[in-house]
Amino acid sequence: MPSRHKPLPAWHKQRARELRATATDAESTLWHHLRSGQLDGLKFRRQHPMPPYILDFYCEAARLVVELDGSQHGEEVDAERTLSLEAQGVMVLRFWNDQVLRETVPVLEEIYRVAMERVVLLQGGR
Structure with missing residues (x-):
């Protein structure tokens, strides 16, 4: 069965691996709760x-991107990235790193709520 995705350049794959290996505390905390379908079976x-981005977290079933922002992010760059991703048919949720660390449960509840709404929407309202 042919792949529906174009092959990624080697540098893109390598950069994603590097980012996984150097995760922030907030990314590690959120990943602990999202991995292995722990959020009601949703795979992240x-x-x-x-391309041209590497997303912090992505749920294909909901076409949902979850981005974590720290002090290194600029609002203008983030807004441009969000618009570009939305043009590809995905929804972007953004949280601050400290929000994930201090309010983990409410962040997870918001991710779950939006993801489930998106899954229903993408399945045609079933």
Whole structure:
């Protein structure tokens, strides 16, 4: 069966691996709760390549991107990235790193709520 995705350049794959290996505390905390379908069976990937970007977290079933922002991020760059991703048909949720660390449960509840709404929407309202 042919792949529906174009092959990624080697440098893109390598950069995603590097980002996985150097995760922030917030990324590690969130990944602990999202990995292995722990959020009601939703499968998330971390540092998922979606050219030209590498996404912090991605749920294909919900076409949902979860991005964590720290002090290194600029609002203008983030807004441009969000618009570009939305043009590809995905929704972007953004949280601050400290929000994930201090309010983990509410962050997970928001991710779950939005993901489930998106799954229903993408399945045609079933």
